[in-house]
Amino acid sequence: MSLALMNLSLARAHLDRAAHLRSDEGALAELFAHGKIFQVNKGKFIFTDSLHWIPAAEAPSGDRYFLGLDDAGVGYFAINAPFAEGTEDLLTLREAGLLATEIEVGAAVHGVALANWHDTHTHCARCGAETYSALGGSVRKCRTDDSEHYPRTDSAVIVLVRDSENRILLGRQKVWPAKRYSNFAGFLEPGESLEACVKREVLEEAGVRIDQIEYMGSQAWPFPASIMLAFTGVVENPDDARADGEEIEDLRWYSHESFTADLKSGELLIPPGISIARRMIEAWYGGSIDFPEAWR
Numbered sequence: 279m280s281l282a283l284m285n286l287s288l289a290r291a292h293l294d295r296a297a298h299l300r301s302d303e304g305a306l307a308e309l310f311a312h313g314k315i316f317q318v319n320k321g322k323f324i325f326t327d328s329l330h331w332i333p334a335a336e337a338p339s340g341d342r343y344f345l346g347l348d349d350a351g352v353g354y355f356a357i358n359a360p361f362a363e364g365t366e367d368l369l370t371l372r373e374a375g376l377l378a379t380e381i382e383v384g385a386a387v388h389g390v391a392l393a394n395w396h397d398t399h400t401h402c403a404r405c406g407a408e409t410y411s412a413l414g415g416s417v418r419k420c421r422t423d424d425s426e427h428y429p430r431t432d433s434a435v436i437v438l439v440r441d442s443e444n445r446i447l448l449g450r451q452k453v454w455p456a457k458r459y460s461n462f463a464g465f466l467e468p469g470e471s472l473e474a475c476v477k478r479e480v481l482e483e484a485g486v487r488i489d490q491i492e493y494m495g496s497q498a499w500p501f502p503a504s505i506m507l508a509f510t511g512v513v514e515n516p517d518d519a520r521a522d523g524e525e526i527e528d529l530r531w532y533s534h535e536s537f538t539a540d541l542k543s544g545e546l547l548i549p550p551g552i553s554i555a556r557r558m559i560e561a562w563y564g565g566s567i568d569f570p571e572a573w574r
């Protein structure tokens with residue numbers, strides 16, 4: 279059974295980032311003049327049937343981020359600027375991520391992630407002076423000491439826990455409404471390998487040790503700055519599973535049959551289609567699950 283994750287909603291990007299153009303201001307200006315431009319601010323953008331593109335002549339003022347080129351060589355840009363009061367059809371990636379085309383989702387994920395980072399890194403971590411966006415938005419530079427600061431992505435692992443009979447273990451966070459269950463997840467700590475992080479998170483949250491760890495896939499999760507790295511592992515001692523009582527308040531082991539029964543009866547709600555957690559569960563299940571989505 280292959281548990282590799284294909285075509286994740288937010289990992290369908292289809293733009294060439296063309297990093298060699300970031301230092302060429304003339305080329306970027308020319309691309310912008312004929313480019314595909316959208317406005318982004320605080321995780322939102324205008325999306326109706328598609329991403330709303332703005333002609334260069336009508337583009338608002340604000341930081342411009344160069345996102346890359348499509349197959350025809352057209353340049354894509356995000357402008358980070360507040361939307362006018364009353365702007366309609368403002369969506370987030372959670373809402374538009376399943377609807378957007380590959381080109382749109384690539385531009386939107388990149389633009390949202392960059393805007394999130396720029397908004398929170400306005401000053402130099404070395405000397406405290408103001409920084410400014412440079413190289414097409416791919417870096418910030420300090421006005422005082424000229425140091426360069428690069429966008430940060432926080433690594434988080436998420437784990438599909440199985441036993442030798444191919445049951446899966448799902449957990450419920452205290453903060454979730456009743457009947458909502460998902461996989462175990464947590465942030466990578468400094469100096470830690472991904473494998474060690476996977477084992478630690480499952481031991482902390484569910485009280486069991488896992489082995490046979492395999493990588494499943496990844497997708498950016500810019501809420502505000504994560505990447506979700508999916509793994510699966512096998513428990514040797516399934517009967518020892520205990521919720522930690524802090525972050526996780528309940529655990530359930532599911533066979534294919536009991537999982538299907540609980541979904542149908544409404545006794546189990548699972549993560550939305552945009553999430554890697556949903557796709558991990560579907561990979562184990564053996565196909566897409568057509569039940570109402572649980573939560574956003």
Ligand SMILES: [Zn+2]
Nearest residue numbers: 402405420423
């Ligand atoms: Zn500085």
